[in-house]
Amino acid sequence: MSRVFGDKKTILILLLPTLSIYVLLKVIPVAWSLGLSFFQGNTLRGFEFVGLDNFREFAGDSAALNSVWVSVSFAVIVTVAQVTFGYLLALLYVFVLRKGSAFVRTAVFFPMVLPTVAVALLFKSLIAVGENQGPVNDAINAFGGESIEFLASTAGTMTIAVIMTLWSSMGFYAVLLYTGLLDIPEEVVESARMDGATGPRLVGYIIIPLSLPILLSSIIFSLNATLKVFDSLLALNNGGPGTTTAPLTLYMYRTAFEYAEYGYGSTIALALTLLCLVFTLVVFRPSSKRVED
């Protein structure tokens, strides 16, 4: 039997196409990019070996450090917010709406499939349509507040970006966590109820511990996605005002393709990759241990 499933020809036919695409278009470019981060210049101008200069430049580049800060704060805030809201929604679906939750679930999920640029432009229009203010400020005025120019400030832009991301993806996290909650055996919840656990105590002592694995994988998934945020911040306010809301991804794109600094761009890309790696390891280490316990 093992001889049949060890057939070299079959393995080659099935694995070789995938492996060659992967190596040619992913592994080699990653290695190439790693090498480029020690050079300066681009294909037209030629490359010059500069050793660790790019890394030194990165450490002293205020725009780069600011973009690291934008990426990290965006990822942390959005992850905390969307996993929390997603979990609350999931609890609402499972314990309050029960069988009647299908419509709400679907309606809240839908924006997830919309193109991110469309969502960003929608929110941009909600703030202002050209010179006219949008419904958001109309609503603020109706409650007696002053109109706010959200996109004129860094904090305002980030607030809108967080709300927008939450709006489009909390329904997804809700469905993800909802499927996790459905896996909790009915009897466990029932017997906890009979022992007198209700409301917050039932959630805190029974539901959250039992759904911890899926909660953690949501957090990892969310961090990985939000650290790579690019389209929403670009489309919302072009990384502005100035470059104050440009995440690392956008800073890399601009450095490499708008200013044609391939070498320094590769250094920024490496920083981004390391950032993703560190975040995943930080969440994964303690979590994998806890799940095994």
Add this chain to the structure above:
Amino acid sequence: MTTAPSTAPVQLPTPRPQARPARRAARRIVRRLPVWLLVTVLLVVMLYPQFWMIMGSFKTQTEFFANPTWALPEQFNLDNYIDAFTRGNVGINYRNSMLVTLPSVALIVLAGLAAGYALEIMIWKGRRQVLLFVMGGIMVPGQMILVPLFTVYFKIGITDSLLPMILTYTAMGIPLTTFLMAAYFRAIPREIFEAATVDGCGPLRSFFVIAMPLMKNSMLTIALIQFFSVFNDLLIALTFTTRPELATIQVGLLSLSDQYGSTQYGALFAAISINIIVLLIVFVFLNKKIMAGLAAGSVKG
């Protein structure tokens, strides 16, 4: 409903026996009221922006200036949609998105399926290491490969086509797909493939006649995950859009907003609305599959 919680929101005086059912119903309604309020607010927050956008797409330029932005359109004119298709190139953008997304997804799914089979069903030394090697690519962001790929695509002269996008998306999608396919194959009892061998079916043939039909659902799930991640990508599309005729929907929307965003709102509103409407129609038919598929993909990932 005999175990009503002790925190009933209303306290009613001295019960009269015949009023009991009505009163219980009333209490039930009052108790459910906060929930309905919450759900209503939630639905308004989720749906109103989309409704507002679609309503805005019927407005004329003068209406945008003269009326408050929350006002409904005075009539349903389709000029903005005509504008979006003629000057905004929305049709071409959609065509490009499909021409890029469909081949990429097909390639990703087939490549991942074959690799998953070779790594999970076939038995050979080093397959664990190869799987780990491929999985290592899951976390690498697109930025890390774009500069070398751009250089190479330029050298071999394919930058003036959609090919760079298809190739790059395929490479980006393979790691996660291979990992998921291997996980799905692990869930299939090996005996099925062993029985086929006993009946004289070689491993390559059982890939086509047994594995493929068995994995139909998993293939659909992964196809959906990959479809949305390719369809909604901006970074790779923006990098390889060397002229406007190659723009996908995301890139097209962005340049439409740059060109007309501050002057011709109608066309932009229409272009965004087209996306909402098209995806809503797709979603109405496929929502269960899409929701389950996307959720399954991220749990495993």
